[in-house]
Amino acid sequence: MNMAFYDRVSAELADIDAQGLTKPERVIASRQGPVISVNGRDVLNFCANNYLGLAGDERVVQAGIKAQEKWGAGTASVRFICGTLEIHKELERAIADYLGFEDAILFAAAFDANGGIFEPLFGAEDAIVSDSLNHASIIDGVRLSKAQRYRFANSDMADLEAKLKEARAAGARNIIIATDGAFSMDGYIGKIDQIRALADQYEALIMVDDCHATGFLGPKGKGSFAHCGVEVDFVTGTFGKALGGAMGGFICARKNVVELLKQRARPYLFSNALAPAVCGSSLEAIRIASGEEGDKLRTQLFANAARFRSAMAEAGFDLLPGEHPIIPVMLGDAKLAQDMAARLLELGVYVIGFSFPVVPRGQARIRTQMSAAHTFEQIDAAVAAFTQAGKELGVI
Template sequence: MAIWDSLDSEFAALDAAGLRRRRRTIDERHGAEVVIDGRRVINFCANDYLGLADHPALVEAAIAGAKGWGMGAGASHLVSGHFAAHEHAERRLAEFVGCDAALLFSTGYMVNSGIVAALVGRGDAVFADRLNHASLVDGSLLSRADLRRYPHGDIATLERMLAESSAPRKLILTDSVFSMDGDIAPLPALFALAERFDAWLVVDDAHGFGVLGPQGRGALQHYGIRSPRVLYVGTLGKAAGVYGAFVAGATQVVEWLMQKARTYIFTTGAPPLLAETICAAIDLIEAGDGRRAHVAELVARLRSGLDHPERLMASTTPIQPVLVGANDAAVALAAQLFEDGLWVPAIRPPTVPAGTARLRVSLSAAHTVEQVDALAVSINRRLVP
């Protein structure tokens, strides 16, 4: 069994490079604190930016949804799996982010894997930020369009690429908040280029929905961008505290995606109870200015409390990466913090470029000032200059 036996050597190579990943199992969750193997630690891993994932209102909405609709949808949305709860959630999401229409998907990965191929294909071109999420990369590859990746945030290079392209259809593809760096894409400049070169602009706001913009309405509202050429992708398992994702935009474009996005057409609809919970989450996000202000205070406090500001990346968002460098050093530092009761993930290649392994600190409205201060003290004590 040579194929089977080769896995052993490949696992050994992962171990030697400090790249093997392992899961921890959460036994209990109480806000920002979790219990793992009988030990209570503070969770700085989760993307639960507003602290809504175990909010009583969402639990109650899920219970009510289960009682009203049962569990599974039973079929794809286009067969018999589209319920009134889904319809209401889509209308509520579209209105909330300032778009005409929205389409619910089971996951953000499925949105990004499906909508690019619905908009462009062979002979067309996708222009993507080099630090885009893996789902955007995979969606581009599945489209069979020519994939051109520009250096992170480099508007001048992107402009040159667009000017040189003779593709009949062009699509600019970007995260809003970059998940491993925490910085925000130059969306006004990207939109200006999309207008100038008659291109689609797809913005994955997975880490901005609920956090950016007035009342947490997202990155497009943050910059006042609205156009039929812009598609907005939002994730519901992060700041919203639920599960799933959606794409929003002009009615005609969303209708086209419903007809052509394979990851929407050929999958069972999400449980309708989740749609009920999504609506409850939007209400909490809309009323969550206090939560967002608290997160901003925690960001400022962490950044001012660390003794190694040169290790911090230029982020004003709840994602606060602390650069370490070597894979083994990042893993060791994360293990030491865990011993201090602080759970922070070590992020390594291929998620980030080689030599830039880091701690990825995710701050949440569920964290207290005292917990963030404890994290800063522990990093200062453990991080080797």
């Protein structure tokens, strides 16, 4: 047995812990919601991507159960081998119609959607221009493509234009601009309208990852591009956040693009089909999100975000600016972020400290996330706990 390897793994874990970068695994003994059970007691949950509060919604749960009762646990293989269930087609049609696209393709995870979009569509003659703060899945997806790669500073339109000029000068056949619709670590909303203008000027395509936008940002929750009032060529997204909170990803695009992806996208061809229970829950979540109830939930979500942001700023915390329900509380030091999260859990608030490599060194934080399911009383209680912990640890 090669013990040197295992000794090296142990040493690396010890080094991670010494730097205060260990990410603890906390076990939840309840459904996802504004209040969850951790370590035998109920605590306020302020770190889930449960934007519309649908992850534990009984209608969403029962829709998933009903789908599993009809279709079973799954297809036991990939779709082109064991077949596509009717519910897969129903979900593809539902998400495409909801977001205003011709067609959609499902993936086992949103990571797979971003991992599968570039390689089949763009070759060595093409160029991908990617935002520097894009999600890791976009970065990995770009790496799989043989296309030329360019990176522009986060939401910096002058730098984006410079990279577009460079790609055009290099003779790129097709150029695609890839960006998060909302950047998950900072809560910044992408400047999709300005990207659209540059894309039109330089005849580029646009791909937007709307995992942190679909369901709640823009009219009817259609996403960041709708929020900015423009159209894009490709949208990738997830059913694991606002639209039910389970898992699974998708790409929405023109029909011929989806047809090619179903022939060539490796994560689609070599991963099991999305579980029927996930499809059923996601369909119900889309039904809720796209209707009048969805409008009410979105109104409540952004009211909650505004209340929390205002109170935390008044208490003296350093917050990143924005309007998104992701509200990062900046602390700087990784160990301080872990200590703050641990103290808040003692005070009855469940949050997580974010540090390198999830965020850059020196930018450790607690990324709080608002939900439409939170009440004002819960938000005020969370602010009070943050204030107490912040004073104890010398943050404010």
